Amino acid sequence: MSSSSTARARARAELTQEIVDIARGQLATSGAAGLSLRAVAREMGMVSSALYRYFPSRDDLLTRLIIDGYDAVGEAVERSDAAVDPEDVAGRLVAVCHAVRTWALAHPHEYALLHGSPVPGYSAPQDTVGPAVRDTVVLGRIIGDAWASGRLVLPDGDLPAGSPLADDLDVVREMMPGVPAAVVVRAVALWATLYGMVSFEVFGTLDNVVRERDALFDHTVRGLVAWIGLRADGRGDGVGGAA
Amino acid sequence: MSSSSTARARARAELTQEIVDIARGQLATSGAAGLSLRAVAREMGMVSSALYRYFPSRDDLLTRLIIDGYDAVGEAVERSDAAVDPEDVAGRLVAVCHAVRTWALAHPHEYALLHGSPVPGYSAPQDTVGPAVRDTVVLGRIIGDAWASGRLVLPDGDLPAGSPLADDLDVVREMMPGVPAAVVVRAVALWATLYGMVSFEVFGTLDNVVRERDALFDHTVRGLVAWIGLRADGRGDGVGGAA
DNA sequence: TCCGTGTCAAGAGCACCGCTCTCGCTTCTG
DNA sequence: CAGAAGCGAGAGCGGTGCTCTTGACACGGA
Structure with a gap:
């Protein structure tokens, strides 16, 4: 409908939030140093490289968590x-x-x-x-x-x-x-x-x-x-x- | 000479100390998470696997530093x-x-x-x-x-x-x-x-x-x-x- | 309706990591 | 002196962050 919420935009927002949630979960179990983009991707059923569409680096994901x-x-x-x-x-x-x-x-x-x-x-x-x-x-x-x-x-x-x-x-x-x-x-x-x-x-x-x-x-x-x-x-x- | 200080024992003590010193140096530049056995070995001109003769694991080296x-x-x-x-x-x-x-x-x-x-x-x-x-x-x-x-x-x-x-x-x-x-x-x-x-x-x-x-x-x-x-x-x- | 554009997931690959195992060689010891 | 023990080197395993390319898909304008 409105120009700012196409299906793509909504999917992107949801996936971004899911990444953050899963990352926070792994933070709780493995600590900050144990936070692994590959592990997050694995838990989401995605390939690790796909995450870089949402967060340009591991540090950016960490910044979000901080x-x-x-x-x-x-x-x-x-x-x-x-x-x-x-x-x-x-x-x-x-x-x-x-x-x-x-x-x-x-x-x-x-x-x-x-x-x-x-x-x-x-x-x-x-x-x-x-x-x-x-x-x-x-x-x-x-x-x-x-x-x-x-x-x-x-x-x-x-x-x-x-x-x-x-x-x-x-x-x-x-x-x-x-x-x-x-x-x-x-x-x-x-x-x-x-x-x-x-x-x-x-x-x-x-x-x-x-x-x-x-x-x-x-x-x-x-x-x-x-x-x-x-x-x-x-x-x-x-x-x-x-x- | 004396049974407790063969050439091997002395070499071992010196190398152990050198490992610790280099590791502490890397700690100062890269932080604890950046401490790498391979990097220590590289700086010593050794192969990484040789370090395991002196410290059974990275954590044991960390314990020594602590x-x-x-x-x-x-x-x-x-x-x-x-x-x-x-x-x-x-x-x-x-x-x-x-x-x-x-x-x-x-x-x-x-x-x-x-x-x-x-x-x-x-x-x-x-x-x-x-x-x-x-x-x-x-x-x-x-x-x-x-x-x-x-x-x-x-x-x-x-x-x-x-x-x-x-x-x-x-x-x-x-x-x-x-x-x-x-x-x-x-x-x-x-x-x-x-x-x-x-x-x-x-x-x-x-x-x-x-x-x-x-x-x-x-x-x-x-x-x-x-x-x-x-x-x-x-x-x-x-x-x-x-x- | 159709087509160019931009976004997407996927895969291969690079350099690095901790760690294990085997293989010869040296050194110590009984 | 011979056996035992310690040693460094090398290959290799599975893992990491990150980059680049490829092909499929959805979007928006014509």
């Missing part, structure tokens, strides 16, 4: 943020951290693709940066909201004006306008702890070390949220914390 | 700890964190091998756990020393007895005997932040975000060392901190 992965975790983060009372900034931050961890534990190989060793010859194209920062944008919005609503207390005073960090971190800072540098720096530390902790879990570092990983993660995140300067105001609820 | 990597960072950590006045526990902890980062930035591909995505088919054999925890043992010793010398102040009171974390983390806890659970848990968080931050740097996450990475790292580590409950007693020096 973008999809960033979008998946980004959406999970945005949804978990939206599910919490907007006034409860501390609760939102805790929820967002849990969302990242939950998604990562459910999709370990995709997480490894996003936050593990970079693929040697591969460098992420520009298309990936948008999806890649969706989670960080949410972090910035929460901290920004907290500051705007006065629920953020400066930890130990701001950084001294002479500090080299005082004028750095522009990209992060513009996500949370007005927030003092000391808090921005601590937010970055929280982010590093989040991904460090999740990587420890997903990559197996904590395997024979911690049994109660849920409790450890929750306790750590709540502790750091408080360390940033966020108190659970408004509702007494939300960030129960320990003790 | 063990060497853990030993290298472990030694760097131990040396940096020993270089600081033993009384200055906060300074020791800061120095150890910097040692990890410095080594990682100098050997990014080896760091990726140790703390990046696990290789799909590969699972680390038991020989690796000893070298793998050398750095963590140093962390434990520092925290233990701090507690024993009374320089560790409990942050907000210990964890409640009923907390599931109170009886967990046995492996970490026995590295720092007597230290209260609340501090142990925070030490784990510090460790996660350290490796999260270093991974951010090595894997390029901070590439267009932070310019003053040295300052950011140092500031973050000092902040978290204080957060654990460590104050710079004894000497006023050592942990200058911000503000």
Whole structure:
């Protein structure tokens, strides 16, 4: 009918999606390095060379999987943020951290693709940066909201004006306008702890070390949220914390 | 001469070492996934099948590289700890964190091998756990020393007895005997932040975000060392901190 | 309706990979 | 000194990403 959806175009779109789905399935079983165009083609009943009509190289297929992965975790983060009372900034931050961890534990190989060793010859194209920062944008919005609503207390005073960090971190800072540098720096530390902790879990570092990983993660995140300067105001609820 | 060092044995030891060295060189240029036995053999002027006399499989060569990597960072950590006045526990902890980062930035591909995505088919054999925890043992010793010398102040009171974390983390806890659970848990968080931050740097996450990475790292580590409950007693020096 | 154009799957082939096996040769050892 | 063990070279297996050519098919304009 319409010029933009001929039978050919529809078939192409469907096949492209099928390739991505099968590739993601193989990612889950064999990991990123084990992703094989030939294996995908075999599973589709096609010949490997035919796949190059849809993805010019293995790296392009990988890029697609990476973008999809960033979008998946980004959406999970945005949804978990939206599910919490907007006034409860501390609760939102805790929820967002849990969302990242939950998604990562459910999709370990995709997480490894996003936050593990970079693929040697591969460098992420520009298309990936948008999806890649969706989670960080949410972090910035929460901290920004907290500051705007006065629920953020400066930890130990701001950084001294002479500090080299005082004028750095522009990209992060513009996500949370007005927030003092000391808090921005601590937010970055929280982010590093989040991904460090999740990587420890997903990559197996904590395997024979911690049994109660849920409790450890929750306790750590709540502790750091408080360390940033966020108190659970408004509702007494939300960030129960320990003790 | 002596029964244990025939010409053959010496040649074997030297060739084995040469294989490892060339493999490490290729690791630095091509990454772990690009490590090729055939390429190593080519560079040595040998035939690929001959390498199997020295390493039964590519994974065994990888294991050797992993063990060497853990030993290298472990030694760097131990040396940096020993270089600081033993009384200055906060300074020791800061120095150890910097040692990890410095080594990682100098050997990014080896760091990726140790703390990046696990290789799909590969699972680390038991020989690796000893070298793998050398750095963590140093962390434990520092925290233990701090507690024993009374320089560790409990942050907000210990964890409640009923907390599931109170009886967990046995492996970490026995590295720092007597230290209260609340501090142990925070030490784990510090460790996660350290490796999260270093991974951010090595894997390029901070590439267009932070310019003053040295300052950011140092500031973050000092902040978290204080957060654990460590104050710079004894000497006023050592942990200058911000503000 | 028909025909040129563009898209498609398929196949052969290139260079590379990890790994196995066999074959002579050297070296060590009883 | 003779047998055993270690060694490098070579051929070969099945796998990989990727390229190029070929022939069939669907599409859209005349």
